[in-house]
Every structure is written in C-alpha cells, then in structure tokens.
Amino acid sequence: MADLTPELEKERVKICKVAKEQGLDFFETVFEMVTYDQISQFAAYGGFPVRYPHWKFGMEYEHLSKSYEYGLSKIYEMVINTDPCYAYLMIGNSHMDQKLVMAHVYGHCDFFKNNFWFSKTNRKMMDQMANHATRVRRYMDLYGNDTVENFIDVCLSVENLIDRYGMYTDQQKTFIRTESKDIQKPHTPEELGLLKVNKSYMRDYINPPDFIESQKKKLQDKILEKRNKFPEEPVKDVLNFLIHYAPLEEWQQDLLSMIRDESCYFSPQGMTKTMNEGWASYWHSKIMTEKILNDSEIIDFADHHSGTMAIQPGGYNPYKIGIELFRDIEERWNKGQFGREWDECDDVNARKNWDLKSGKGKEKIFEVRARYNDVNFIDEFLSEDFCVRNKFFVYKFNQKTNRFEIDTRDFKAIKAKLLFHMTNFGQPIIRVENANYENKGELLLQHLYEGVDMQPDFMSQTLQNVFKLWNRPVHLATVMEEAPQIFSYDGKEFTTKKVVV
Amino acid sequence: MSIREDHNRFRNIIKGRVKQDLRKFVSNGEMIGKRENEFVKIPLPSIDIPTFRYGPKQQGGVGQGQGEAGEGTGDGSGQGQAGDNTGEHLMEVELSVSELADILGEKLELPMIKPKGAQSIEAIKTKFTGLKTVGPDALRQTKQTYKSALRRALIAGNYDVEDPNIIPIRRDYRYRSFKKIPQPQTRAVVIYMMDVSGSMGDEQKEIVRIESFWINAWLRKHYKGLETRFIIHDAAAKEVDENTFFRTSESGGTLISSAYKLCQEIIEKDYPPHEWNIYPFHFSDGDNWSHEDTKICVDLLKNFFLNYVNVFSYGQVDSRYGSGQFLKDLQREFPIDDRLTLSRIENRDKILDSIKDFLGQGK
Numbered sequence: 001m002a003d004l005t006p007e008l009e010k011e012r013v014k015i016c017k018v019a020k021e022q023g024l025d026f027f028e029t030v031f032e033m034v035t036y037d038q039i040s041q042f043a044a045y046g047g048f049p050v051r052y053p054h055w056k057f058g059m060e061y062e063h064l065s066k067s068y069e070y071g072l073s074k075i076y077e078m079v080i081n082t083d084p085c086y087a088y089l090m091i092g093n094s095h096m097d098q099k100l101v102m103a104h105v106y107g108h109c110d111f112f113k114n115n116f117w118f119s120k121t122n123r124k125m126m127d128q129m130a131n132h133a134t135r136v137r138r139y140m141d142l143y144g145n146d147t148v149e150n151f152i153d154v155c156l157s158v159e160n161l162i163d164r165y166g167m168y169t170d171q172q173k174t175f176i177r178t179e180s181k182d183i184q185k186p187h188t189p190e191e192l193g194l195l196k197v198n199k200s201y202m203r204d205y206i207n208p209p210d211f212i213e214s215q216k217k218k219l220q221d222k223i224l225e226k227r228n229k230f231p232e233e234p235v236k237d238v239l240n241f242l243i244h245y246a247p248l249e250e251w252q253q254d255l256l257s258m259i260r261d262e263s264c265y266f267s268p269q270g271m272t273k274t275m276n277e278g279w280a281s282y283w284h285s286k287i288m289t290e291k292i293l294n295d296s297e298i299i300d301f302a303d304h305h306s307g308t309m310a311i312q313p314g315g316y317n318p319y320k321i322g323i324e325l326f327r328d329i330e331e332r333w334n335k336g337q338f339g340r341e342w343d344e345c346d347d348v349n350a351r352k353n354w355d356l357k358s359g360k361g362k363e364k365i366f367e368v369r370a371r372y373n374d375v376n377f378i379d380e381f382l383s384e385d386f387c388v389r390n391k392f393f394v395y396k397f398n399q400k401t402n403r404f405e406i407d408t409r410d411f412k413a414i415k416a417k418l419l420f421h422m423t424n425f426g427q428p429i430i431r432v433e434n435a436n437y438e439n440k441g442e443l444l445l446q447h448l449y450e451g452v453d454m455q456p457d458f459m460s461q462t463l464q465n466v467f468k469l470w471n472r473p474v475h476l477a478t479v480m481e482e483a484p485q486i487f488s489y490d491g492k493e494f495t496t497k498k499v500v501v
Numbered sequence: 502m503s504i505r506e507d508h509n510r511f512r513n514i515i516k517g518r519v520k521q522d523l524r525k526f527v528s529n530g531e532m533i534g535k536r537e538n539e540f541v542k543i544p545l546p547s548i549d550i551p552t553f554r555y556g557p558k559q560q561g562g563v564g565q566g567q568g569e570a571g572e573g574t575g576d577g578s579g580q581g582q583a584g585d586n587t588g589e590h591l592m593e594v595e596l597s598v599s600e601l602a603d604i605l606g607e608k609l610e611l612p613m614i615k616p617k618g619a620q621s622i623e624a625i626k627t628k629f630t631g632l633k634t635v636g637p638d639a640l641r642q643t644k645q646t647y648k649s650a651l652r653r654a655l656i657a658g659n660y661d662v663e664d665p666n667i668i669p670i671r672r673d674y675r676y677r678s679f680k681k682i683p684q685p686q687t688r689a690v691v692i693y694m695m696d697v698s699g700s701m702g703d704e705q706k707e708i709v710r711i712e713s714f715w716i717n718a719w720l721r722k723h724y725k726g727l728e729t730r731f732i733i734h735d736a737a738a739k740e741v742d743e744n745t746f747f748r749t750s751e752s753g754g755t756l757i758s759s760a761y762k763l764c765q766e767i768i769e770k771d772y773p774p775h776e777w778n779i780y781p782f783h784f785s786d787g788d789n790w791s792h793e794d795t796k797i798c799v800d801l802l803k804n805f806f807l808n809y810v811n812v813f814s815y816g817q818v819d820s821r822y823g824s825g826q827f828l829k830d831l832q833r834e835f836p837i838d839d840r841l842t843l844s845r846i847e848n849r850d851k852i853l854d855s856i857k858d859f860l861g862q863g864k
Contacts, residue, residue, distance in 0.1 A: 041504040053503060058511030059547055061504050149510075156550045311565045320565075391565050406564075417563050428553050452555045461551035 002033045004089075011099050011292070018291045019106040023366065024283065026109035027123075028084040031102065033091050039075050040064040042088055046266065047080040048129045052136035052258070054152055077101040081112040081269065083123035096297040100304060103287040107280030110369075115275075117268040117373045120167050125265050132258045139251045151252055155259040157465040161238035161430055162260060164267050192219060228439045234446060235432040239263070245435060246469045256469075270425050271373045278322015279369050281308065285323065316421075324390060325381055326365050334361035374422045382418070384411040420450065428454055433477065443470045444486075447478035454478060463489045514548065602718040605856070629679045636676025645675040689724035689778040690771075691717065692764055695746065696785030698735040698755040700822035708818050708846055709784045715856050720780065730767060734760035736790070740767070754790045757783075757827065758797040765805055774809035781810055782859070787817045787825035795827065799834045807840045814842045814859045 004012060012031060019026075034042070044061035045051045067073045076097060079087040087105040089098050112118050122128055140148045192215045194207045226232065235241045239260045243253055269276070285305060293301055309320045332338055336356030345351055368377065392414045396407045407413070420426065433446035443466070447454065459476070466489075467474045473490040477499065484499040632645055650669035654660040660667075693713055695701070721727045731746035732738055738759040764781055772779055789795050806813045817828040828845060835841050844858035845851075 044504060044507075050503070053506055053510075055507055055511040055514055056548075056550065057504065058507030058509070061508050062511060063547065153550065157552055160552055316563055316565070393564055393566070395562060395564050414563055421562060426555070428555060430553055447553070455554055455556040458549075458551045458554055462553050465551065 001038065002091075004031050004033060007095070008033075008089075008098055008102075011095075012102055015099065015102050015106065015287060015292060018287050019103070019110075019283070022283070022287065023362070024106055024110040026085065026106055026113050027082075029079075029087055029105060029109050030084050031087050031089055031105075034088045035091050036068050036075075037065065039078060039088055039090050040068060042078055043075055047078050047086075048126060050130040050133045052133045052152070053140070054149065054156075056156065077105060079105045079108045080126070081118060081121060081123075082126050083113075085109040085112065086126070094300065096293075096300045097304060099292055099297075100284050100288055100301060103292065104280045104284040106287075107283035108276060110283075111272070111276050111279050114370050115268075115272060115373075116371055117168075117271055121265055121268060122261075128261065128265075132262070135254065135258065139255065143251065148251075148255070151255060152259070154465045154468045155256050157462050158239060158242070158469070159259050159263045160425070160427055162240070162263055162267065163236035164271060164424060166236055167264060167267075187216065187219060192216060228436055229434050230436045231432060231434075236429070238430055238432055238445065241432045241435070242469050247471050248469065268373075271375075274318040274322045274325075274374045274422075275369065275372060275377050276322070277319045278324075278326050281319050281323040282326045282365075321390075325377070325386070326368070328383070328386055329368060329381055330361035330365050332361075333364035334359055336360075375419060378415070378418050378422060382415055387411050387414055420452075428452075428478075430476075437475060440472075442473045442475060444475045444477065447476060449479040449484075453480050456480065460487065460489070460494060463487060463494075467491055511548075602722040605715060605719060606722075626682045627679050628682055629677050631678050632675045633678040634672065634674065634676070636678065640677045642675045642677055646673050649673045649675060688726070688728075688776060689720060689780065690728040690730065691720060692730045692732065692767065692779070692781045693746065694732040694734065694738075694760045694764060694781065694783040696735070696755055696757070696760075696788075697733045698753055698788070700755075700786050700788055700820055701818070702820060704849075705786060705818040705820050708849060708852060709816075711849075712784075712816065712846070712852050712855060713782065715852075716782065716859060719856075719860055724778065732760050732763055732767075734763075738763040755785070755788050756794050757785065757789050758794050758801065761798055761801045761806070765801065768809065779810040780812065780814070781806065782814045782816065784816045784818060785827060786820040786822070787827040787829075788822070789827050789830075795830050798827075799830070802831075802835070802841065807838065810840070812840055812842055814844070816844045816846055816855060816859070818846045819848065 003009075008031075016029075040061055042049065043064050044057045051057060064073075064075065068075070075090065076093060077087060077089060079085060085105075085108075087102075087109075089101055093101070136148065136152075192212065194212065194215065197203050197206050231241070239256065242248075243257050243260065246256075248256065288301055309317065309323065311317050311320055334357075335354055336342070336358035337351075337354050342351075342354065345354070368381070372380070387409075388411075393409045394407045394413050394417050395404045397403075398405045429448040429450075430445050431448070432443070434444040435441070437444040445466070459478075463474055463476055473488060475486050475488045477484070477486045479485070486497045486499055488495045488497065632642065646669050647667060650667045650673040651660070653673060654667055695706075695709055697706075717727070717729065729743070731741050731743055733741055733746060734756070736754040736756045736759065738756075740763065760783065768774065768779060789798075802813065815828070815831060817825060819825065825845075828843060831841070831843055842859050844855040846855045
C-alpha cells in the first residue's frame, strides 16, 4: 500500500475542492494505492483489511483474482463506509481512470455520510472487524479450527435472517411477556363477549348460563394457547432471537452475534445499491465533464463511463438506473414537473413542454439522497415515461422453450417486479412464529409467502443448519407448488405436512 | 497475508481433501456456457452456502432493451437483485476461443504439442521484403524510383521549382526485392468417431460435444488449418458433417470395428501418415456387439492405427445402459502403450480430467 503519487494528490485536491463547491459533504477520505492482488484481497474481505478466517473469503478472492488475470473483470476502486472513509485505487490504471474513480468515491462518501439508512452504521467498523477476527482466532485456538469453522458455516447460512428495517426504531425488542395470563382470575363481561343487558330480569334470557360457560371456555382456550406460544408476537429478527434463546455455548453465542453485527453493517449498502451507485455516477460524470477533464481525456472518459453504464440484454444495471433516475428527478424539479397539477394533466403536448422554471432540481436530489432507500426511491420516482424511455421490460422463465423471455412492458408490472426484488434484497422474509410449537419447545419459522416458491434443496439444507442452532426439531411453514406446507426436520429426517386451510 | 490461508482452505475444500459434506455445494460454473459471438464463460468453482432463497427460474426480473413480448432475453441470467457488496466496480471483457485454449492449457498444465513431420516437409514461400537497386524491369517501382531521383536532384542542386523536371537515371532505379522463406508445414487432422447406438443418450452426446469442443480449441491453437472429419456408427459406420455428428440419434446394435475400418479408409485415401499429424478420437459407452468384433478392433489398432497416428484416443462415457466392457478390453490388450490414450468420463464434471488424459502427453 502506498500514498497517492504527487500528480494524483494534486488532482485529488482539485477534485475534492470541486466536490465541496457542488455541495457534497463527506468524511475525510483517505486514498491508498494498491496492487491488483491487494485489491482482490480487500474486495474479497468486503473492503476490510482484516476479517475472521473463513474459506468463503478465499473463494471470493479466487473469483476476483482469476477473473482479473483472465481479463474478465477489473476492479477500479473500493470504498469503505467508515469515518474516515478509506478508498483504494489500483496501481496501473490510467491517469484519467484514477481521476474518475476519485470523483466517484467522493459521491459514495457523501452518500454514506448523509443517507438516513446509514445513520445507524458503526463508523469504526474497521476496528470492530479486526476485533472479531481476533476473537474468532482465539476460539479456534481453544476449540479447534474445524469446530469453529463448521459453526461459522452454520451461522452464515442464516446471516440474512435479520430485520433490515427494524434497526431504525430505537426501542430494543424484548421478548418479555407483557400482560398477565391468569385463567383463574374472574373475567369481565367485555372479555367474555357477553351481550349488553339493561333490564336485570332479562339477564338469564339474553346471556343464558350455558352461553356464558361456553364463552368462558373459549377465552380460557385462547389464553392457554397464547400462554404456550412464545414469542407472543412474531419476531422478524430471527438471528437476534436465536442469539438470545437458542441453547448455545457462550463462544457460539458470541460468534453468532458477530455474524449478525457484520450482516447489519452491510445491510444498508444492499438497501441503497441503486441509489448509491447512481449518486456516485451522477457526480463523477458532472465533476469530470464540467471541471476536471482536459481535451485529450474526453474519449477515454466516454469509453469508461459508457462501459460502466452499459446494459446487457435482460440485465439490471444499478449504475445506469440510478444515474438516469437522479437526472430525471433533477430535470423534473427544475421544470416543475411535480405536484397535483402535473399529476392531473393528461395533455401529452402540455406535459412535454411543461416548464415552470422552478429550478428546484439540485435541492431535490440532495433531499432524495438523504432520505430514501432503493425501495421508496423506485416507488416514488420511477415514472411511466421513464420506463418507456429506458425500454424496461419484465422477463420470466418459459418452461416450454427453456429460456428467459420478455413477458410484458406494462408499467405496473415492471414496478411491482422491481420493488419485489428490492424489498428485503429479493430474499424471502422469514420470522419466528413460535418457539414453543406444539408445546414441545420446537421452533416454527414462518415464510411470508408472496407468490414465489423457495428453492427446495437450499431450503432443506438451511433448515438443517437452523436445527444445529436450535437443537430441537425445527419447522418451516411456507407455500410450495401452491400448497401451504410445513417442512420439519428433527435431526434425523425430513417430514412434510400439508396444511389444511 | 491471511487471504492465502483462506484461499488454501477453499482450494482444499474444492478438491475434497477436507470437509466432504461441503463438496455437494460445489458448482463448477459453466464449462462453455454460451458460445455465441465467441464469448465464452470460464469455470470458477464456488461453494454456495445454503440460505433461504427463491428459485431463480421462479422469479424472473426486470431488464432493459429492445424486443417484443415472447422474445428471449439473450443471456437471460439478468440480475434482479441488489447485492450487498461495498462499492465494487466490475467490468466484463470477452474472451476469444484461442485465449481460452491458453487458459485451458495453463489450468490443466498441458504440454505444448510437438508436431511430427515438422522437419520432413517444407514449403517455400516467397515474400516481398524491401527494395534493391537491381532486378527485372517487371518489378521496378516507379514511385520509389522517382523519389530517389528527386532526392538526387535536390542534393545536387539541379531541382528547379519553376520547372520541376525529374529524370531518373540508372542508379535511381528501384526494384522490389523478395525472399524465399522455407516454411515447415504441419498439417493435422482430427477424426472424431462416435457411437450413436440406442444406448448413447442426450447427456452422453452433450459430454462428447463439450469435450470435442475443447480438444478442437487446443489442437487448433497448435495447427493452422486443422481439418476435422466426423464418423458416426452403430452397426454400420458413415461419415457425416459436424452438425449431424452432434445431433443424430440412431438405434440398434454396435459394431465398433465398422467405424475403425471407415477411419482407416479415410486416412489411407486422404491423409498420408508421413505428412499428416493424425488424431483419431473415439467416444462410446463401451458396449460392443460381440467379442469377435472387439478382436477385429484390437487388430486394427495394433496393425494400423498405432503405427500411423500420433495418438489414438478412446473416451468412454458412462451411461446407464452401456456395459463399459470395451475400455476393459483395451486396457487388457494394451497395458502400457503411450500411443493409445484411454479415458473414462463418468459425468460432466470429469470432462476436464478427461481432456487432461487426452492432451496431457503433448503428442
């Protein structure tokens, strides 16, 4: 690792100044020059110099370094969301590339600092990661490499089961019972659901004793059922629940919570991928073309930029969608194409020439970058005009032809599909329904089914891993091939039970 | 760097040295993937940690581009998901087939092929290489001649801008000069033979297709103008074009000798062995009609093929119906013979190993 060369340092100062003038606001950013081998390593470690030992990083490293050696792909830059921000530039990239990357990095850093969804991230994650690495190594010394690594494999299998949107509420979820569940205690008529009686002589006719008895029974059953159910309300943060309630050794508990911390750290980056890349691309393009490029570099810049923005048939490029949406928003707010009058206008010609000279574009995009994540970004700003202009379509798999085919260009369908993919990263939402299933201390997980089946082989493997944590039979309620089912694993065999609705 | 530790650990898992239970998640990437426009995917083994996830074919996604409803999306594996990587910046570059052959060679540590007959046959090629001052008038270069005349006039001070009059004299004349370059010629032919009897299923043919693609890529790198011939056989053999070779499905018995005889005919007719490098490849599931026929094959190999070809390769693809006897017979008849390469291909994943068997000797 080395500092920037004097020429690059000069450029950095210039770019930094321009970025600040444009209103970008970022933590101090430290640039380092690294070789391709080092950048492959950092990228494999998710950007951090030190991580706990695990083969998955080795795999990632092999993929990255091989595809670089074969000329398949190239990492231009990495930037880490910490304070100060660290960014790596690869030695051997052209001077123009390095300038572009620096401008791009300042875009990311501004986003990291100001976007709401990053407000809860640990800005000292570099230390934390190193700390995790030390702890894992210590456990390996104590309990053996294989034991610890096998357990990490299990943890990684469930690392995505966190509540991605729940971390922003301040109240720490506790699972302690709130109301008393005493069935002996006399019940009020309201609790029993008795009919209201005004005239006392009518009492036994309106609410006959056997009716009262049956209502009482019903209520007691309900309370009993609730009493056996734990947690009372379904818990979305499955990982956190397991940390607290699974019968784990202390080191296992510690490991699981490390995995959860790291998972939570990376979560906002996934939640804002499109916006973050779009924002950074918007700024590298603006800063470079308006202030930094000299005449001899313009072709190289165009080449690099268009390579980054390229869309493959059937592919979704977050850089492209992000930058186009930000530009669209800027233009619309500059021209006043928002609000009620705009929404209600049906005249194609009027819409086309709509220009109120509001000039609010810049203000708006800065506001958007501070408050939104990919889901509401797409939900609010993806317009029909935009979809048509950018030639969006929905594709699906055709069993008959055995390939992916364009399904429709309908705006609603496109938006629904995009949002589906972005909510919870396009992963199934799973929550803890009952940790005392059938009153036997078995774990019931519930998949909130949204019309798409889970992949069966991965599901059963993951369920086995959940069993390794819970140590009692585990169950997963989901829908498979249009039938609600409960899959169970008791440590020896799988069983499937159709649920009758 | 600690990444080395993690990398070694990963390699060991992939090779099945440790943690056998993880090996079932190893996917080999795609062997040749899509071959359109010379773009080829290369295999990178990876292990998928199981998580709760949706099946890829169930989901579909959103893409961008031209096309009507019902049209294919091309690559199709479009990414609909946001990853949770830090701001990585990846670009893709296409790989050509010959670059791929290099990678294959590197990966399998294949030796370079030493062509035979390199010294024995030479072709003379003439090539214009420059200019000289003597030569036949037919090769005189007017433009160069006048240039040197002009240069001479300028130096001598005879050049008059008002009246530019350049007259070349004898020593200004320039002629094209040529060189005779002796070129060692290497010519090679690959003759693919495939059993297409009823017992060879689609999967077996696909394996043969992938394997012969790679073999072709490697040999093509070493021989310009590699010729390929294709023979299919069940109880009778016939020569076909490439397309038919990979598509036909016949049914019926198997007489391997029929193919060997036809192959022998082709070689004798078109490819004199002292001028050609000859690589016959035979793929079958190892079922032969009778013991007598196997005997004929063995004789043919002994008396003809092994004396005239560079190396004779036999690849046996496992199938549900084949007995696999032929490979055993050959192993018995030719216990050690480096002119004959035998390889058993159990399934798709073993293709690379098998290619290494075939090409690993550099012959």
